[in-house]
Amino acid sequence: MGQAASKEDEMEKQSIYASYPGLEQQLDMVFACHDIHKQGKLPYKTIEMILRHFLMQCGFMEYVCRFVDENGKLDLKHIENYLTSKKLMYKLKCCGDSMLTVEEMKDLVITFLKKISDTYVDDQSKWMEKMKSSQEEQGKALEEAMSEYEKNILFNHAIKEQQLLQNNKKLDEWNETIENAYEVQQEVLRQFEARKREKMNISSEKNKDLLIAKDYIEKIKEAATDNRYDNSKCFVYPASSAPCGACTSAGAIMPHRRYKEPRHKKQAVLEEEEKQRKKKKKKKKKKKKRRKKKKKKKRRKKRRKKKEEKKRRKIKRKNSI
Template sequence: MYKLKCCGESMLTVDEMKELVIIFLKKISDTYTDDQTKWLEQMKSSQEQQGKALEEAMNKYEKNILFHHAVKEQQILQNDKKLNEWNENVENAYEAQQEILRQFESSRKRNIDISLEKNNELIIAKDYIDKIKEAATDNKYDNSKCFIYPASSAPCGACTSAGAIIHHRRYKEPRRKKEYSLCL
């Protein structure tokens, strides 16, 4: 057995040791109970403070979220308006471009038609002149009565072909030779 000494040289008995252990355990238990109630009270107050702080933080967070959400919604609406305006401007520009393109194509086609018409008129006039010249030269050799009038003899100074204006048409007639008599 062990000899325990306490309070100087006196030896403790087993019963005293038991009592001492019981006292220590009771003191530890009381301290633990007191500490536990204090700890629970501190924990409760700490949790209440944390709960209030969390509630405030959540309210602030919710307000921030709602504010940011409202700002984002407003930005989205503004962006949608700008996008719609842009799309409308693009559509208007496209329509204007198509209209200008149609006008340009119409003008180009009209110019081509006019130039083709002028070319056709020139070709017709050239063919007409060539036919008249050809007819005049062919008929000249055939002893024909048709010929081309010069512009100076035509009304209003216009050059015409024989037969185009009936009252100016002249036929070639053989010249009558004057008979000369010789007086001797």
């Protein structure tokens, strides 16, 4: 068992040396620099300072701060379980300022590096567990928040839909009332217009009757007072002396026809016609003048075009020559 353990320790040493190239040579050089009297041993205080400096130089400041005691020195209780050499443990525990060799210093360095790597792995696992737990808590919180959000959204959406339905119902009712009121108003206007027309028709009929009666009376008067008919005898009784209050007459009007007017037209009409003829003649003359002007313009344009074409031809001939 002891040989197997020593082999494992040797394998671990070699792996650490491989992960930190030049470590063994560096430790030998540092030990030789501090061993002024060439005794092959250094006190633990010096080795502890070298070890602290080396760990901080490697970038393990955080772990150095975790593994020091109240006085700021490396506390060996953190590496008790890692020390396999009983002799080294005895030296470190019993003797306060014990002298250590190069190999013992190397063992201390390797044990501290093992402790640092193990603590790094433990920290990673703890950090991952914390991350998982925090992610789970965040996921639960997010799920709860999303469920609450969805509930609120659905509730608000349902309320909005109900409000829209109520508003639409109210609008429909309002539109129906407006349409009904408009129809009633139109019906009232129609009835009013119909009554107005009836009154107008009644009044026009009354006026027609009165006009007919007046025309009839006037005709009778004219027939009675007309002096052109000597052989006719016509007389009229007043309505007051006639039975039933009706206007009566006697005698007959001689049939007659309207006197023919001369066929030649009146002078005013002839003058008016003459004026219209003159106007027509003037209009015709103006139209002719306009047409002549247009024709002249067209001719001028044609002449100009011909002249321009002749000039172009001459220029082409000159250029060709």
